[in-house]
Amino acid sequence: MSGIMKISDKEFYSLRSLILEHFGINIQEQKRTLLVVRLQKLLQAQGFKTFREYYNYLIRDSSPDRLHELIDSISTNFSFFFREHKHFDYLSKTVLPLLVERQKKRNSKNIRIWSAGCSTGEEPYTIVMLMLEFFGIEYAMWNAGVLATDISTRALKKAMKGIYSQDKIRHVPAGLNKKFFNKADEGKLVINETIRNNVTFRRLNLMKPTFPFKKKFHIIFCRNVMIYFNQQTRNDLIRKFHNVSKPGSFLFIGHSETLDTSRNLYKYVMPATYMRI
Ligand SMILES: C[S@@+](CC[C@H](N)C(=O)[O-])C[C@H]1O[C@@H](n2cnc3c(N)ncnc32)[C@H](O)[C@@H]1O
Known part of the structure; x- marks a missing residue:
């Protein structure tokens, strides 16, 4: 099959509400073609001739695998190392020194950080690089x-x-790229073991009504994720972040995102950076 598959209004609205219900992602009318382009490869590979057939297949059996395939095809995973670098300057110069001071007073050596919506790993790996730079040999x-x-x-x-690939790494400060990456095939670079061993990757849907964490976080990064959610989902998510983080902890969101501070859960610190009340 060539060209772009057709999608009727009904098919589009049905798929859109299913995606909203399961993943919180709010697909605007103007993203209709993008949705079709992203999904049609999956549909064609699985032999579906219409979006109706595909939708019926999705709802007939609510097996997580079908939904996983769907979200894999439609999610926007764009990211790169040191994206929105002011956050990382603030992390190194202000947040980490403050947390270390606080934790020392409490006789604690824990710093719990969550990268929520980490995509292909550039964000959590950037954080670990900075922690290694900040703590040096004390990191252990x-x-x-x-x-x-x-x-x-x-x-x-x-x-x-x-x-x-090199373009994902171009904002890594000189010196750190040599230190934390090794050469891989086809001109690509691979993150080193020390960095990798300090990140735990897990699948988690931010739409879950509650999060399964026993201990609270000192820092949460959730950047360029809420942009895809509607206001209600964003508000719910902020409340859930509040529930799983410590008073005085930090929340970083994307620079094109906003957080309503009127509900007294977080106070503004600097652009796209908030402190939990
Ligand atoms: C554009 S990337 C952001 C990556 C990184 N935080 C950054 O700022 O570079 C958005 C990520 O949010 C994830 N995402 C979207 N909806 C989600 C949901 N309901 N639960 C968890 N992650 C979700 C997507 O899969 C995608 O990897």
């Missing part, structure tokens, strides 16, 4: 890894491999 004495979660199995697999 801290319990300070990163939990990195995403809904997309495909993105997580790529993250765990840790192999990147």
